[in-house]
Amino acid sequence: MEFLRPSTLVEALEARSAHPDGVPIMGGTDVMVELNFDKRRPSALIDLTRVPELTEWGVDDGWTRLGAGVPYTRIIEHLSGRAPALAKASRSVASPQIRNRGTVxxxxxxxxxxxxxxxxxxxxxxxxxxxxxxxxRRVRARDFYLSLRTTALREDELITAVLLPEATGPQQFAKIGTRNAMVIAVTSFSLALDTDKRAVGTGIGSAGPTPLRSEAAEEFLANEFDWEDGRPLAESVVRRFGDLVAAAARPIDDQRGTAEYRKHALSVMARRALSWSVTDYRKGSTRCA
Structure with missing residues (x-):
């Protein structure tokens, strides 16, 4: 196995072009597990830890540009205000040691x-x-996930950054696991309210072959939510929102949970996330609950 260690982004892209079957590595929290268990044996490893552009973040024309190699710990420390849901999700990742190395x-x-x-x-x-x-090129997250572990990333490309729009309203993230920490999600859910566009965004994890959205739930809530004052929603509206989120899932039974439980959990998390968001909205906060 060849080990490549570029020190600039240009060198990294050239290495990727020359070794399309090579595996890029940054934190190594997933790749090294696969190598140690002999689940893959690539022809080359492309170590990206010396490429400075990948470890930087900043604000660019209203977007937060997050380098692909920024570890979860720095996201928690520096981006809780600009990217509340992502920061909350980062706090739920594994252990402090993994958060110090792992990256988006x-x-x-x-x-x-x-x-x-x-x-x-x-x-x-x-x-x-x-x-x-x-x-x-830039690809919306909504177009990035194609099928199970298959994305829009081409074989000669590297993921260099994530572009996050400004948080104009409350954002939430919830995750259910078989224990409180150091656990892979049984299922997870994220909700974002965009007060400028008066739009709702959802994200569903571990409940289908790819991460999912519930477009029906987004449209329903956008029409029902009181964008002027954020008045509490009727219980029937909250329950309907949870039902629509659960209906968008395509879960399976596995060692972490059943498909039926995943749908139930998503409905509960969606209702809770909505309640937290209404509370935050009335407080005028864009931070996580």
């Missing part, structure tokens, strides 16, 4: 339906920056 770029590259970052990216209508020696 790695989560996207692995494309596990249970990845914590996927629901917030869907709910907030984030965009994924993909680069190659041919150029750079």
């Amino acid at each position: 770029g790695g989560n996207l590259g692995g494309a596990s339906p249970a990845g914590e970052s996927h629901p917030p990216l869907l709910a907030t209508d984030a965009e994924i920056e993909l680069a190659s020696v041919r150029g750079t």
